[in-house]
Amino acid sequence: MTGFRNLGALIDPAADAEKTALIDLSTGKARHISYAALDATCDAVARGLLRRGLKRGDRVGILAANSAEFLAALNGAMRAGLVAVPVNWRFPKATLDYVLENSGASLVFIDEARRGAVPGGIVMGGPEWEALLDPGPFEAVVPEPAEPALFLYTSGSTGRPKGVVLSHQSHLWVVEQRLAGADMRQERALIAAPLYHMNGLALAQLASAAHITVVLLPQFEARAYIHAIGEHRVTWITGVPPMMAMLLQERELLAATDTSCVRHVRCGSAPTSPALLAAIRAAFPQSRFVNGYGTTECGPVVFGPHPDGIPTPPLSVGYPHPAVELRLNAQDVLEQKCPGMMNGYWNRPDLRPPVTSDGYYVTGDVFSVDGDGFFTVVGRVDDMFISGGENIFPSEVEKVLETHPAVEQSSVIPVPDDIKGTKPVAFVVRRPGAVVDEAALKAHSLAHAPAYMHPRRIWFVEALPLMGTNKIDKAQLAAWAREGLNQPG
Structure with missing residues (x-):
């Protein structure tokens, strides 16, 4: 166990406070932010939100591209016992309005680019932000069992977005399991996936707990991503397959950039094709590739290496993680039970959560299993x-x-x-x-x-x-x- 109790307080006070937590590229130039500075800003946000009169359990929206302020707002809200609601800023206005109304957000943080999207929103980095911050020490709230920490809204591609309710304990468990599975002390991670999505957010949380440096891009752009790898000597990159495909199309820039620093490439959130895998391995021959799998509802801890050391087949997502219970139903759809499971969907009495009577989350993803027990994604049952x-x-x-x-x-x-x-x-x-x-x-x-x-x-x-x-x-x-x-x- 790591000893972390609040999902917004993943910075170890005993670790090197002056180590760089973030190299924030959101303003066009690199801002180096220490763990001490990030920690202090998170505390200042927590104090400021409570000073404004917000009460435990109130929801705080965040509508912004990736930045240090985004993480400070997110973590500060959770430290104060509030529920952080990162929102996809690419949603159409009607969908955005629905998400903010459905969540019941009492206050919304926005960035300058979204200034007009939410009347009365607090612009991060502007005068409203400075007025909210209340510098000083803060003791993070110790959450009750199953107390919500985050609402993550699904993309809404098949209907109105659903607010997935995630507790502090569920994702502290995720962090603990991932810390136990890898020695990350020498890593430097690049995050360009949006922090309102599990792919980028889970890595940011893991990085804070592991006390490593994150290079943070405001959003994914292939050339900026490659420049960040070379300039900041990134060792750990992650993303979804379309991001990787766009990255690999920049052949001339990749060839001109020293990417030998990259030791880990993780791809998730959608199946990886044989052609894309071959291209990734050709571009980063010195790296270890992991074909990841996870869901918003249960998190990214699902599969891992084989306990007998059998190599994972190229397109497989791995062997069942020892702390997770998995099974395939009659339609070969994966069902999962683990401590990382969501509480349910927020404020949607019209929806029955996809959970079986014996407590398994029905993922909706169809899998095949080989003779060694390795799982491979076939596709979404909804896409079939x-x-x-x-x-x-x-x-x-x-x-x-x-x-x-x-x-x-x-x-x-x-x-x-x-x-x-x-x-x-x-x-x-x-x-x-x-x-x-x-x-x-x-x-x-x-x-x-x-x-x-x-x-x-x-x-x-x-x-x-x-x-x-x-x-x-x-x-x-x-x-x-x-x-x-x-x-x-």
Whole structure:
């Protein structure tokens, strides 16, 4: 056990206070912020929020790009016994308004770029921020069992966003398990994934507890990401597959940048294709690659190495973590039970939480398991569609397309069909300088997969659209398909 009790207070007071906690690149120039300075600002936020009259359990929204102030607001709120609600700033206004209303946020922190989004919001770094801060020592609240620390709202791609209620204890357990699994003392992590999403937030929490330096980008931009690796000698990088694919497209800059410092590459939140894995290993040959898996509802501690030392297969997410109970149901959907599980969904009496009668969270992700017990993601059960009576997982078709040497990235979606009900179509990003047409890719698919899986239409695009979480925006692709988009390559 680490001894941490409040999720907002993960800085060890006995560790080197002058060590750099953050190299914040949010203002365009590097701000080096020590653990002592970050800790003091978190305390000042906690004191300031309580001085304003907020009470234990009140919700505090944060609508901003990544920055040191974002983390201070987040941690300060939790230290004060308040509930932090980081919000996806890319949500449409109607969705943003819904999230803030649903959460019941008493106060919202915003950054300068979002100044007009929330009337009365406290602009971090501005005069309102300075007026709120109340410098001085603060003893973090000791939470009650299952007391909420965070609401993380889902992307809302399949309906209104759901506020996932996470307790202090649930994610302190996550931090403890991850600390026990790796010696991070010599690491320097780069975070560009948004802090309103589990991918970036969980790494920021782990980094604070491990007392390592985080290089923090306001958001992901491939060239800035590569520059940050080289300039700040980053050892640990993480992201979602589309981020990694965009990074690898910057071939000239990657070749001109010394990335030999990178020792760990972690990819999660969506399946990694064989082609992307090969490209990552070619770009960072000295690094260890981890194909991660986790959910907002249960956190990132799910899989790990095999207890007998058997190497993890390239596309597998690993062997079940010893502290987690896992099983597959009759549809091969993963069900999970662990101390990191959510309390439920906030203020949604219309929703029944996806938890079985014996306490397992139903993830909605379909898996296969090999003879050694290694799990591999097949796809989301929500993404699966039926074409002429055959089950199709988009990720399986994408894997086939991306084995073609001319294909950089692909995304497959279903569209209506009068005969088969639905049929697969694809959007493809070609490799730079590569030449391939629709007929050639269809022929490739037919040669390497069952005929029912081949895309009936293939459109070539310069880049795949991304949501705020940097996952591919399938709703936008569906709109393009309806319009019959066919951009010239």
